[in-house]
Amino acid sequence: MAYFPFFVELEGKKCLIAGGGMVAYRKALVLKDFGPEITVVAVEMIPEMEQLASRCEKYMTLIKRGFEDRDIQEADFVIAATSDEELNRHISVICRRRKIPVNVVDVQEECSFIFPALIKEEDIVVGISTGGSSPTIAQYLKKRFQEAIPSGFGMLASQLGTYRELVKEKVPSLAVRTEIFKTMVKEGIRQGGVFTREQAIELIERKLGEHEQ
Ligand SMILES: C[C@@]1(CC(=O)O)C2=NC(=C\c3[nH]c(c(CCC(=O)O)c3CC(=O)O)Cc3[nH]c(c(CC(=O)O)c3CCC(=O)O)/C=C3\N/C(=C\2)[C@@H](CCC(=O)O)[C@]3(C)CC(=O)O)/[C@H]1CCC(=O)O
Numbered sequence: 006m007a008y009f010p011f012f013v014e015l016e017g018k019k020c021l022i023a024g025g026g027m028v029a030y031r032k033a034l035v036l037k038d039f040g041p042e043i044t045v046v047a048v049e050m051i052p053e054m055e056q057l058a059s060r061c062e063k064y065m066t067l068i069k070r071g072f073e074d075r076d077i078q079e080a081d082f083v084i085a086a087t088s089d090e091e092l093n094r095h096i097s098v099i100c101r102r103r104k105i106p107v108n109v110v111d112v113q114e115e116c117s118f119i120f121p122a123l124i125k126e127e128d129i130v131v132g133i134s135t136g137g138s139s140p141t142i143a144q145y146l147k148k149r150f151q152e153a154i155p156s157g158f159g160m161l162a163s164q165l166g167t168y169r170e171l172v173k174e175k176v177p178s179l180a181v182r183t184e185i186f187k188t189m190v191k192e193g194i195r196q197g198g199v200f201t202r203e204q205a206i207e208l209i210e211r212k213l214g215e216h217e218q
Pocket residue numbers: 108109110111112113116118119120121122123133134135136137138139140141143144147
């Protein structure tokens with residue numbers, strides 16, 4: 006059965022990662038761009054994890070010791086990535102019991118959520134999953150989609166996001182608003198990923214004028 010891609014706000018959420026090896030590090034690296042507070046509990050950390058934590062001091066805490074059940078108490082979601090399979094399974098069981106979403110890296114039956122192959126361009130996020138059938142296909146599609154996304158597209162989306170309130174305020178009709186947003190995207194792409202506020206205001210006036218006639 007296919008998995009549904011909920012897009013969840015992680016900013017300020019508490020993430021616990023058990024394990025401090027390369028697999029745990031890769032998860033921390035991906036997640037940090039989505040703003041959760043990450044706590045890593047592991048007997049040993051690879052230097053990459055230490056460096057990442059010192060770069061993201063405010064959002065990452067490293068605890069060097071063995072995992073203890075109480076570590077999940079505050080967590081909004083958990084990733085089990087230790088080299089101890091038995092422990093990873095145990096973490097999955099106690100999280101599920103408390104309805105805390107849990108991912109056990111590479112062990113689908115112990116996951117309540119799985120990781121997609123991910124493309125992130127600022128606020129544009131593409132998550133590709135095969136429901137676990139073939140992570141290699143997910144990775145292959147990611148490369149293809151990455152090539153298909155024009156450069157600067159994330160920046161353009163963020164920019165257009167800042168005009169949404171303005172358009173909603175000035176343009177009462179949903180149909181005209183939609184037309185304006187479509188024109189902004191088309192023009193933004195043509196202009197290499199930029200659509201200025203002045204152009205937005207000019208476009209709003211023009212479209213309002215056209216629809217008055
Ligand atoms: C997308 C990605 C994200 C990430 O890991 O962050 C991811 N796996 C990636 C790569 C990858 N993983 C594996 C290979 C080796 C080739 C192969 O086995 O196919 C490769 C490719 C490579 O490394 O070249 C091994 C593997 N993975 C799982 C199993 C268990 C099993 O099959 O039973 C085994 C066998 C272990 C063994 O044989 O022992 C299971 C899962 N892996 C998932 C995600 C979830 C389902 C995603 C989906 O729906 O497709 C799920 C269910 C759970 C989870 O981990 O969340 C990442 C792409 C990275 C990127 O973005 O570039």
